[in-house]
Amino acid sequence: MQKTSARLLALLALLQARRDWPGALLAERLDVSPRTVRRDIDRLRELGYPIAALKGPDGGYRLGAGTELPPLLFDDDQVVALAVALRTAATTGAGIEEDAVRALATVRQVMPARLRHRIDALQITAVTRPGGDLAPQADPELLLTLSTAIRARETLRFDYRAPDHAPTTPPPRRAEPHHLVTWGSRWYLVAWDLDREDWRTFRVDRLTPRTPTGPRFTPRALPGGDVTAYVATRFRGAHHPDGTPAWPCRGEVVLHLPATEITGYVHDGLVEELSPDRCRLTLGSWSWPSLAALIGRFDVDFEIVGPTELVEAFGRLGKRYADAAARSTSSNAPGTSGTTPLDAP
Known part of the structure; x- marks a missing residue:
């Protein structure tokens, strides 16, 4: 029979190896009596290990979580x-x-x-990207807060700083958090933006959560099918064997602009010259609203070639922008304060 100290270590190793252990099976593994197992369990409890007794025909034991971290055994x-x-x-x-x-x-x-x-013998050196700034560190407590919200499927409310460190104006952003990922030594939160009705990737170091969190939500399907495909497409664009970008949403427009004026701004798309002042642009993105917004940044007249999803996305964005402009115009009109008079019908 093993000495008591060696037997206690062997018992602890067994308790760490699986969730529940019948008392009789522990006694068989250690080649001792069930009574000895009970005494050894009591000794481990005195040393600070939270071991619960399980009820049932055979009885049993489970190593649980305590208020302090006791010594652990590793193979x-x-x-x-x-x-x-x-x-x-x-x-x-x-x-x-x-x-x-x-x-x-x-x-x-x-x-x-x-x-x-x-x-x-294992030596690891962290190398930053050429020409890039050192990635800011993420607060471990913030990572835990975001992970908790993701696991609980609770809507996040947070303030988000712009690249120039200017804080966003209230109200805070509202998003359904789905994944916490790292890319290029930076941490990002992949979430569905409730106000913009689109997928967004937020830099964690620019994010400040507000409390309490919002209501629970049912997770949505990520573009591309999983977080790996989405992140790869979002940051650098996955490609088909023929070299064309494999964005989940791809559309085509004709811009009233010479091809030479936009080729330097298109990295994952195709520009085809149609005439001295017109070109065809084929571009991809991770969602239709995002693709429409990308095309709109050229600030020129254009015709939509297709598909229908892109036409519908432009329609939704156009209405949203027009409504926002109308609200802004009415609230800034002379003699108005943006509120409804008390005697209004």
């Missing part, structure tokens, strides 16, 4: 995986670099020599 593969994760933490921009270094030093100190040599 060789888990130790290596943990050390690699801690060493690569500096590349995530999550603002946990110093804590990760201290945690790795703690883990390394108790490693057996055979594992320490493997970890010391």
Whole structure:
């Protein structure tokens, strides 16, 4: 029979390996009596491990979560995986670099020599993109807040700073958070913008949540089918084997503008010269409203070639812009304050 200390470590390792353990099975694995298992469970509880007793014909035990983190046991593969994760933490921009270094030093100190040599051989250097600014770190607490809202499927309310750090004007943005992703050492929130009725990707370092969160929502289907396809298309555009962009929404228009004046501004599209002052533009985006807005940025007259979805998107955006202009005009008219008179019918 194992000594008590060795048996306690073996028992703890078993409790960590699966959620529930019947008492008889633990006794069989440790080659002891059920009474010894009960005594060893009590010893582990005295050391701070929250072990719950399960009711039922056979009884059993479960290692649960407590108010403090007790010592844990890891096998060789888990130790290596943990050390690699801690060493690569500096590349995530999550603002946990110093804590990760201290945690790795703690883990390394108790490693057996055979594992320490493997970890010391792993050297990782974070390289920033050429010509790019250093990615700002994301607040770990903010990442946890966003992750909690995503898991709970709760609508987020937040303030969002523009690239020039100017805060947005109230009311705050409202969005259904779907995924928290990293790209180019930056953290982004992929969400459905409720006010703009379209998918948006928000820089986490520019986002300040408001409390409380909004109502729960039913998740929508992401363009492209999953978050990987959406993010790849959003940031750099996935491509078909023939080299054409594989955007989920692709449309075609004729711009009343020479092709030479727009080719430098089109990276994932096709520009075809039709005449000295007209060109055909084929462009893609992750949604039809986004595609319509991209085409509108050229600020010239144009004809829509297709498809129908693009025509409908222009119609919706046109009405929305016209309504916004009408509201602005009426509220700024001389002698009006933007409110309805009390004696109005």
